[in-house]
Amino acid sequence: MNGRISKQIRKILIKPDLRLLALVHETYGERTKKMEHRQLYQAVKKMYKRGLIKMRKGKLCNTNLPEMLPKKNVTG
Numbered sequence: 001m002n003g004r005i006s007k008q009i010r011k012i013l014i015k016p017d018l019r020l021l022a023l024v025h026e027t028y029g030e031r032t033k034k035m036e037h038r039q040l041y042q043a044v045k046k047m048y049k050r051g052l053i054k055m056r057k058g059k060l061c062n063t064n065l066p067e068m069l070p071k072k073n074v075t076g
Contacts, residue, residue: 008058009044013037017060020044020053027052 012020024043025032035043047053054061 005048005055006045008055009041009048011058012055012060013041013044016040020060023047023052 021032024040024047027047028035028043032040032043044053048055
């Protein structure tokens, strides 16, 4: 992995997207509750290498990321 991609992953993880965290949780399961920042970085890096995450110009552009829509009020 070249330095450009590593830097982009680090910048994304400064303020991670909820969709990205949900995808990491889907992949790694309950282990994500105990992950620190370094372990999360390594997990995202492995997922990028496997092709689960795609990036374009430093932003996530993968359509396989789960959609996180706000829940609507059921009563109203």
